[in-house]
Amino acid sequence: MNKLTLYSKGIDYSHIDGALVYFNEHEVGQAIREKIADGTVKREDIFYCGKLWNTFHPPELVRPALERTLKTLQLEYVDLYIIELPMAFKPGDTFYPKDENGKIVYHETDLCATWEALEACIDAGLTKSLGVSNFNKRQLELILNKPGLKYKPVTNQIECHPYFTQPKMMQYCKQNDIIIVGYSPLGTSRDPSWVNLKNPPLLEDKLLVAIAKKYNKNTAQIALRFNVQRGVVVIPKSFSPKRIKENFEIFDFFLTDDEMRAIEGLNKNIRFVELLMWSDHPEYPFHDYY
Template identity: 45%
Template sequence: MKSPPGEVTQAVKDAIDIGYRHIDCAYVYGNEKEVGEAINVKIKEGVVKRKDLFITSKLWNTFHRPDLVKCALQKSLENLNLQYLDLYLIHWPQAYKEGGDNFPSDADGKVQFSDVDYVDTWKALEPLVDEGLTKSIGVSNFNSKQLTRVLEIARIKPVTNQVECHPYLNQQRLKEFCEARGVTITAYSPLGSPDRPWAKPGDPQLMDDPKLKAIADRLGKTVAQVLIRYQIDRGNIVIPKSVNKGRISSNFDVFDFKLSQEDLDLINSFDCNGRLVPMTSSSGHKYHPFENDEF
């Protein structure tokens, strides 16, 4: 739910009414209170019970130090007005300087880093499962080497790696790597993040791809529906984002068709390592996941 706070409460209410049960949150999005308000309204109305919902949140980079991890999770629970999360993720492997802004900067505007090792952060997450604060834990934006380091020390294995995933960055190597180790892939930005504020004029827009439009037209579906179904048919968890009720509803209408193997092969061929969320503010961090041509 990376959306403006004012729009979020209604969007989550609409999503739950339409049938969505997995709601993906994060502390850094700054709208957990609005998400929680919507969830609790729908529980009070009897539309859903808490056990029907799957609520995810994420540990932000400034809270990687082990002594800060539990309080960060508790703050998200307080914001969401919930007793537990279904899934808590390390949002990124790289840590930022503790105790200040979400993006603590020096006089030149460069983000200030912390050297906390995400392996130590992971060890601090595991007791939170034992305490019932979250039912499961995982990672986000970890490359294969980083995930390997966590798996080597984990008492509780990460259940998922949430990563940018769409036809221009289909993550096939990382998907195979994760699946071989019993870790699922959760695909964020499955529609190519068309609203990303850092896009430049002339940057590729996945939703305008004529080959995707041809598939969608043939199936009588929208391009967005094809892109969501693409992830489902590959066996990935998929989390599209919208605050528009019509699109929220349309994005849910993907269970009455499947893509053929021919369609999947064609869409897979679009891969060009076209990363749209490069996290350039962390450039130079020793744990930046994308800088050494890792997958």
């Protein structure tokens, strides 16, 4: 079910977190155009985030990658365009290029050169703002300290939830006016191909269950409220209209200071999305503490 169809169900869902490698930009673009055409929304009501994939890091490929997204969406611009991962793969049309042994073929990464090409995309009117995803402090500093920097990253999209509260990254980004966008704010799916199944399911945590009972909410709503209340933008994923609606119903209550501290105390530095299959990449971001 496309997110924008939720407008017709009375749910104001306007932040769309997209990416070329989600393979749904055509459908999302069609939904946006349909809702604009029938008067449900205006283009300025929609906040679309696109992502630069790993095979398009070379500067000469950055703008064509964004233009490809815009052509598929049939939009003139995106509101935010971010580097999806700091790790470059071999350039080309194969998103996951592999050698004869089935291993991903890496490419030398120059994040500053990639960033300069992205800055040119703002000047060309193709995106309103720029950000990054899964960057650690060192990688953020490469961008922030780049000579001649024109546009700072406005966001860092990272895994963030009660089992992985990211206090150091939160502090660093706040000092540099970078907004944290938290993915997997409810934990994540239990897909063994990319998720560490040794980690316990977040939404079954006893503390979250107890607090949810107090407020007549579910544990997902408590986890989302926790992040929102500490200034994190949350992008929960669901295919269920009922659950998507519930994810909005977090603005009619406040967690107390004691409850916020208790949930912060759940932090186990558990990263569900480890991406260990790329851990030997020179720019693999998760070797650093933050």
